Amino acid sequence: MGDTTASTPTMTAEVEMIPITVDFSGGLEMLFSNQRRHSLEIPATDKDGKPCNIASLIGYLCENTMKDPRRELFVLDDHIRPGILVLINDADWELEGEEAYEIQRGDNILFVSTLHGG
């Protein structure tokens, strides 16, 4: 997947890909093929040429990684749904700039569903 030259309609051959890991926890893994960790290569820039940030990663995950049709359990009005924490390299995304954080090579992004049972 690294240096693929077979371009898709929305992606030119020159788009740089960055390797990241995306983790799901607290039950969210059930929406993503029951897989806790996904090692992905994502385009470094979106279709407007802007660096990939958390907002565009969320769109990317919905389009490419999520097989479960229940999107509303992950996104709401194009934002992450309330009750899901986003962690950038194990730190709350509010410490890192939230949706605007520009994703770096090797980042780990964790989505955790908040639990309320007991």
Place this chain on the structure above:
Amino acid sequence: MGDTTASTPTMTAEVEMIPITVDFSGGLEMLFSNQRRHSLEIPATDKDGKPCNIASLIGYLCENTMKDPRRELFVLDDHIRPGILVLINDADWELEGEEAYEIQRGDNILFVSTLHGG
């Protein structure tokens, strides 16, 4: 401490220093000023010019870091005492070459005392 030029009798000014973290757990922290984590700069080579490995780190810790006089609780016959696990970047040192493992910049070395209570 980084680029100090004040040389000690056994160390020339040109000895490169490498930053590492050394952790103690399972009760061993009591031998090291009750401090779980020590951020150290250690000489990259020993006095014979060989790269610093775990064996020389153990000697270094005894001479420079350990304030408790009960050395026999940490070393026995110049080796780590039985009942202490050594972890190199969270992996058992047996996976990494044990005492001969050459320490790299940024390594984390963890010493854990094996527990038997219940």
Place this chain on the structure above:
Amino acid sequence: QNGVRDSLAPEEFDRYSRQMIVPGMGKDSQLRLLNSHVLIIGAGGLGCPAAQYITGAGVGTIGIVDGDVVETSNLHRQVGHATSRVGMLKVESLITHLRALNPLPNYVAYPFPISPENAAEVIRGYDLVLDCTDNPATRYLISDICVLLCKPLVSAASVQKSGQLIVLNCPPAPQGLVDNKYAPCYRCCFRKPPPAGSMVSCGEAGIMGPVVGTMGVMQAGEAIKILASGLHLPGSEGGNLREPTLLIYTYELENTIGPFSFRALKMGGRKKNCFACGENSTLTLEGIKGGDPNYEQFCSLPSAKHTL
């Protein structure tokens, strides 16, 4: 009720000796536990194990709040109850068990659910609160009251194969004092509840006993060290904030314990714009008692529509 204790009876020395000889504990820490009042809200899967260890450690006054009765389907995880006590109020059942374990503490039963009407009154007399409840509306309520009454809060939650634990409001600071050196409240960390339908209770979604049990025991562990070491007392500069950490436990049925079973997540300090503790907060005890905010509406009610 009784005054501050400054010495231990021989029976107490005997009972607590194995804990008192741990480095960092000792007689002073044991006396701090004996003089402490701990409130456990919820006598279920978290509350049972938490209460066992709070009781074992010798906390002087232990309050337990729960309006439910014991059911057979509780017993795989609610290890402070018993088959012969099915149908009994959970607070009575659990206190029966705790008294048998340790007759020395003072037990206080609150056999009703915590509510906006009664929460401040119940919580006021305690030094520390354990949130062992099972729904978001109650979790926001408890945190808000703890902010207003300046109580440290140890909060845990668990569903299916996941658990979470966080120490909040510790040390507590008055509402409106904002600065990163103060500890976050529940709302600082979890600003908005999930929409209705996206969450389920343990009864609906299921729960593995050892997952909720692990979180409950660890809640007791945090409470005991906070009280024994006085971590809830403000430091000399007023702050004393530690690294706020959300611990998550993932129990994978298809794998033994592994590198990702536990993760410690770094959370921020108190938020300037927090609805409860922030600088422009209008939250008051009177408001809460009178129905403002409306917790049920804020959280809606859980439904079993989706199993997540």
Place this chain on the structure above:
Amino acid sequence: QNGVRDSLAPEEFDRYSRQMIVPGMGKDSQLRLLNSHVLIIGAGGLGCPAAQYITGAGVGTIGIVDGDVVETSNLHRQVGHATSRVGMLKVESLITHLRALNPLPNYVAYPFPISPENAAEVIRGYDLVLDCTDNPATRYLISDICVLLCKPLVSAASVQKSGQLIVLNCPPAPQGLVDNKYAPCYRCCFRKPPPAGSMVSCGEAGIMGPVVGTMGVMQAGEAIKILASGLHLPGSEGGNLREPTLLIYTYELENTIGPFSFRALKMGGRKKNCFACGENSTLTLEGIKGGDPNYEQFCSLPSAKHTL
């Protein structure tokens, strides 16, 4: 004793329903638990909470081994006992508590310490062993017997403010089969015991209740998933090794839960030269019963000389 169960009684459906609806569990997993035999060696700080959750989950036959009697100084952490049962054998006291929690399992009491003479006989009939003991000689003995009898072993330990947990021998493989795809035994991970004098028991060094409690509950958690999912059964290629992991818990009295509270350490697979499971091992059941190896000598006896 009774045959293999292939259906659940209505009372069992009711009691275990909240666990059976967890994704990945279900009726088949519940039946595997009901048909399982679990041996808990040690009815103390680890064994009490472990037994509560093993019992709650519906394991069919539960054996408990311990030669001690209940003392008051146990009760701060050994939450399956009670003040009124001080002086009673721990196995009897704990089974009293467990039976009240769940009358359905078959309980087997072994009111004596595990020893080289009796270990194989006691362990033989079980599917999985929990090591909840308190001294190294017994830990090496239990592991050696588990290697020879091909039993998975969930081992935990705790002293003062530290805890450790590891799943060993899972899935088990015959002695002498060496290859990294096989799971390690206790000796593969902990080749030599500490010298006498460098270790102390919980009685001598002290122990915080929630630390040993957390490890005990987690032991039950590992046992339940191993049995429910059949993780101890060899995979199609004979191996099925998972990542052997030593979990360590550090409870800091002066800090709330933080980034270093838990660490998962990567251990190797089975060692070629392991004294017990390795390719040239001469360890046998007959030898052990006859005093070879000499476990007490190998480990010496703990002394209170040093407090570490």
